[in-house]
Amino acid sequence: QSALTQPASVSGSPGQSITISCTATNIDVGGYHYVSWYQQHPGKAPKFLISDVSDRPSEISNRFSASKSGNTASLTISGLQAEDEADYYCSSYITGSTRLFGGGTKVTVL
Amino acid sequence: EVQLMESGGGLVQPGGSLRLSCAASGFSFSSYWMSWVRQTPGKGLEWVARIKQDGSENFSADSVKGRFTISRDNVQNSLYLQMNSLRVDDTAVYYCARDFGRLGLDYWGQGVLVTVSS
Numbered sequence: 001q002s003a004l005t006q007p008a009s010v011s012g013s014p015g016q017s018i019t020i021s022c023t024a025t026n027i028d029v030g031g032y033h034y035v036s037w038y039q040q041h042p043g044k045a046p047k048f049l050i051s052d053v054s055d056r057p058s059e060i061s062n063r064f065s066a067s068k069s070g071n072t073a074s075l076t077i078s079g080l081q082a083e084d085e086a087d088y089y090c091s092s093y094i095t096g097s098t099r100l101f102g103g104g105t106k107v108t109v110l
Numbered sequence: 111e112v113q114l115m116e117s118g119g120g121l122v123q124p125g126g127s128l129r130l131s132c133a134a135s136g137f138s139f140s141s142y143w144m145s146w147v148r149q150t151p152g153k154g155l156e157w158v159a160r161i162k163q164d165g166s167e168n169f170s171a172d173s174v175k176g177r178f179t180i181s182r183d184n185v186q187n188s189l190y191l192q193m194n195s196l197r198v199d200d201t202a203v204y205y206c207a208r209d210f211g212r213l214g215l216d217y218w219g220q221g222v223l224v225t226v227s228s
Binding site: 029034036037038040045046047048051053054057087089091093097098099100102103104 | 145147154155156157160169170171203209211212213214215216217218219220221
């Protein structure tokens with residue numbers, strides 16, 4: 001069973017940096033797998049933030065950055081702000097095939 | 111401006127069928143893969159299905175395989191999800207999203223609620 005594992009919650013104080021991890025298990029990486037990140041505020045649709053192979057959309061703050069090493073991808077939020085309090089999801093894409101989402105991480109700004 | 115607007119949700123009994131639609135505008139619809147993603151109330155996101163630009167290829171999650179069918183009409187700029195043999199655990203908000211392949215799902219609709227209950 002393929003899975004992407006995220007921490008259930010991460011918290012930080014305003015101005016701090018936090019990192020959300022996303023670890024892939026049992027994903028067929030015969031093709032490369034790409035990871036993208038999404039932000040969702042309560043009652044709203046998810047919003048694309050960034051992927052590991054592209055720049056952020058122009059409307060996304062440069063406080064969000066993504067990286068990947070082996071089977072673990074990470075999203076870092078720098079200079080944490082109150083508006084960053086939301087749920088964050090990673091998603092894996094296998095070339096020409098299916099997608100998979102992680103379980104989501106609730107970010108709390110203390 | 112890219113816009114995606116889902117419709118067709120509602121209340122359906124277990125074992126019933128429902129067809130969701132997603133009207134796309136503001137971009138060249140026929141140039142992009144498209145996906146459906148769902149979210150059970152209070153839970154996380156689950157990718158459901160995706161379809162190639164010309165409709166010649168599609169993939170779906172194991173949880174819906176054989177019950178849900180994704181399709182598209184590039185003349186009407188519309189995406190569809192035919193849902194058959196619905197189960198209580200199919201209850202969710204369903205989102206359509208533009209599928210930019212390795213770059214991610216870059217635009218999402220506002221979602222439509224499907225409730226499966228007797």
